[in-house]
Every structure is written in C-alpha cells, then in structure tokens.
Amino acid sequence: MKKLSIIVPCYNEEEVLPLFYAEITRVMDEMKRTYAELTFELLFIDDGSRDKTLTQLRELATKDQRVRYISFSRNFGKEAGMFAGLENATGDFVVVMDADLQHPPSFLPEMYSYVRDGEYDCATTRRVSRKGESKVRSWFARKFYRIMNKISQTEIVDGAQDFRFMSRQMVDAILSMREYNRFSKGIFSWVGFKTKYIEYENVERAAGTTAWSFWSLFRYSLEGIFAFSTAPLAIASVLGLVSCVIAFLMMIWIIVKTLAFGEAVAGFPSIMCAIFLLGGLQLFCIGVLGQYLSKTYLETKQRPIYIVRETEQIYQERKAEHQD
Template identity: 75%
Template sequence: MELISIIVPCYNEQEVLPLFYDEITKTMNKMRTDNPGLDFELLFINDGSKDSTLKLLRELSAKDECVRYISFSRNFGKEAGMFAGLENANGDYVVIMDADLQHPPEYIPEMYDYVKNKGYDCATTRRVNRKGESKIRSWFARKFYKIMNKISQTEIVDGAQDYRFMSRQMVDSILSMKEYNRFSKGIFSWVGFNTKYIEYENVERAAGTTAWSFWKLFLYSLDGITAFSTVPLALASILGIISCLISFIMIIFIIIKTLAFGEDVQGYPTIICAIFFIGGLQLFCMGILGQYLSKTYLESKRRPIYIVKETEKTPRNKYEEN
C-alpha cells in the first residue's frame, strides 16, 4: 500500500471546511478506485482558529478514520502550519493545499502521475493570471517575484503556489531545514529536486474570507527577501559609499566656489539638506541591518516553531466542555 498524506492548514475555515471535505473525499475515492494499492490520510492543522473549525475537525475525525488533526495552542501562522503537517505526515507522498478550494482537489491525480510515473519529485500549480485580485495587489506581487529573482540565487517562479505534491525524499529535505523564520516558497526552490509546474486559471474562495491582508503579504515578502538574499546588506554599504562621494564632491564644489568666485556659502539650507539626507540614509541602512539582526535574534532563541494543544488522539473528556 502507498499512502498519500494531504496536509491542510486551517485558520477560521468553518464556512468552507464541509465543502472542502466533500470535494477531497470525491477525489480520494476516485483515486482509490483507479489505484487499488493507494490509501490516504487527511491531516488538518488548526492554526488557532477562533470560530468552529476545531469543532468540525473533531467531528470529521470521529466519523472518518483517515482524518487526523493537530490544533495549535494559538495562531502561529501558515508557515508553522505547513511545517507541522510535514513533520507529522506519514505518507510516501505528501500534498500541501488550502481548505478554501482555491487549490482544486481534481489536480491531485495528475500530480500523482507526474511524481509516480514521470520522474518528477514534485508537482505544483502555477497561476497564469490573478483573476479576482485587486490591480494594486497583483502589481506588487509581480514586482516582488521580479525583485526576488534578481537579488537571490534561489529562483522563485512567479505564480507558483504552496499547492504541492511531493515525494518523501523532498519532504525529508525540507524538514532538515529547521529555521524558525520560514519562507516556504523559497525553501521549496532552495532544496532543488525536479519540479513540474501545472498552469491553471485562478480560482476564487468557495466561502469565507481570506486572512491574508495586503499588509500581511507585504511583511511576508520582506521575510522572503531577508531569508534568501543578502543583497539589501550590500545595498546599505553601496549607499554609504555613494553618500560619502556626494559629500566629498559637495565639499570640493563649495571650496572652489568660495575661493574662485568669492561667493558666500548658504549655511542654513545647506546644513538642513545635509542633515536630512545623511540622517535618512543612516536610518534606512540601520533598518536593513535591524531586519537581519532581528531574524538572527529570533533564531538564536531556538523557540519551537509551533506548540500543539490537541490532536485526534486527545481523550474526548479533555475538550467536551469547550
């Protein structure tokens, strides 16, 4: 028997969870019929949901033996959810997908075929458009991928998603990277392996609302830049050199202007401009250094990436009153 583990991070997914379970069950049953030696486990990661997501997961695990769940003690973020799923998956193959049905389950058989029969270690989807997103959000997303691919040695494919079907070897390689500050899009590319990209049209959520605001995505993009590139540090050094050259040229210009033409130096405006220019440049460079220093500080604490409060194996009397 070959086992496929399907990891589903969940945060406030009570509206879409029943729809997802129905759709993924159809896909699993079809694959079992087409491949008699195939079995599945559904591993849901409840990332500190504040709605009825955990209650629904308890009910699903009680009626379906292939359903497992891990519930965090609080919200640790999707990156922690994906890592927890990979760390606790038992399958020969592992799938990561969202519960909102923006990752259509009907692609799993095709992914399985690429990894099982066509020599790929990973099959993933790549959006060919950003239908349903705002123009500003789409513009920033495209720019992020362009910047990342220019300043990082790790190529991140524009439109590639976390929806992935991976071999056990690739999963073990990802798990060997224990870093606290995780940026999975970069990690998936960094570990290498032969990856097949399946293009598809963007799909909107089946129900509920996304937890990813523009601000959260912006901060996530900064995590990606600092995790897989040191170019910003080099940029700080270059800006420092340029500012020194500009200052040196200005000094020479003022000396020549005063000695050759006898013109008085405009003191107040010149000083104010210089203060604002140098001060802003210093704060910018300090901000870059601070970003890298903060990541180093968090890594040095060696805190766990997530904390488990409950699983499907937890005795029922411990949560019956909740």
C-alpha cells in the first residue's frame, strides 16, 4: 500500500472549502478505483484564519477519517504553512496545493502516473497564460522570473506553481533546509530532482478573494532575490566603484579647466549635486547590506517557523475533557 498526503494551506477559505472538499474527494475516489494500492491523507493547514475556516476543518475531521488539520497560533504565512504540511505529512507521496481550486485536483492522477514508477521525483503544473490577471501584474511577474534567472544560479521556471506532487525522497530533502526566510519556488528548484512540468491555462479562484496583493507579491519577490542571489551585493560594489571613477574624472576635469582655461568652477551647484549623488548611492548600498544582514539576524535567532495552536487530536482531547 502507498499513502498519498495532500497538503492544503488555508487562510480565510470558508467560502471555497466546501467546493474544494467535494472536488478532492471525487478525485480521490476516482484514483482509488484506478490505483487500488493508494490510501489518502488530507492535511489542511489553517494559517491563523479569521473566518470560519477552522470550524469547517473541525467538522470535516469529525466526519472523514482521512482529514487532518493543523491550526497555527497566528498567521505565519503560506511558506510556513507549506513547511508545516511537509513536516507533518506521513505519505509515501506528498502533494502541495491551494484550496481555491486554482490548482485543479483533476491533475492528480496524471501527476501520480509520472511519479509512481520513479521516472520522475516531482510533477508540477506550469501556467502557459496569465488569464484573469491584470496586465501590470503579469508584466512584473514575467520580469521577475527573467531577472531572477539572470542573477541566480538556481533556475526558476516561469509560470511554475507551488502545486507539486513529490516523492518522499524529495520531501525529505526540502525538510533538511530549515531556513526561517523561505522561498519555496527557489527551494524546489535548488534541491534538484527530476521534475515533469504539465502545462495548463490559468484557472481563476472558485470563490472568495485572494490574500496576495500586489505589494505582498512584490515583497515575496524580494525574499526570493535575497534568498537565492548575492547579485545585489555585487551591484552595490559596482556602483561604489563607478562613483569613485566618476568623482576622480570630475576632479581631473575641474583641475584642467581651472589651470588651462582659467575658468572658475561654480561651487554650490556642483557640490550639492555631488552630495546628493554620493549620499544616495551610499544609502542604497547600505540598504542592500541591511537586507542581507536582517536575514542573517532572523536566522541566528532560530525562532520556530510556525507555532501550533490546535490539531484534530488536540481538539478531540479537549472535547472529551469538557464532556467528562
């Protein structure tokens, strides 16, 4: 027998959870008829939701023994949710997918067919279009992947999703990277392993609204750059060197202009321009250094990636205590 663990990070997903559960159970029953050796585990990660997501997960765990859940003490972010799921999944194969049905469960049988025989260690989806997204957001997303692949030695495929079907060996490799500042798209690529990309058209949310604003995506992209590239440090060094060369050439020009042609050099405007230029460059370089230093600072604290407030087992124990 082989167990498939399906990890579903959730944040304020009360509107879409019933739709997701209905679809995923349909797919699991279909796979069970085709692959008799499979058993299933549904592991939901409640990332500090403020709606009735946790209440629904309690009900699902009560009526379906395949359902497990972990509820965080607060919102730790999707990266922490995925890590918690991978760390607590018990399956021989592990899937990470969203609850909003933008990651269609109908792909699971095809993914399993690629990974089950060991031909691939991972099967994942790759969007070939960004249908439903604004043009501005799509443009920035494409530019991010292009820049990231130029400045980093870790290749990140444009359009690749967090929707991944992985072998236990690949999951264990990911779990060995216990860094606090996590960027899973980069981690999935960095650990390697043979991956099958399945192309598909973008699917919009089945219900509810996304928690990813443009600003949160921008900050997430910066996390990826600082986590998998030291190019910003090199850029800061190059800018400093270029500034020194420009300043040296300007000094020579001023000396030659004054001695050879006897022309007076305007003092205040040139000084102010030099001050603003060099001051801006210094602040930019210090900011880049500060970003790397802040990441190092957070790593040395060795804080837990997430804190558990409740699981289905803890809930049942509390419920039994109240009944007694």
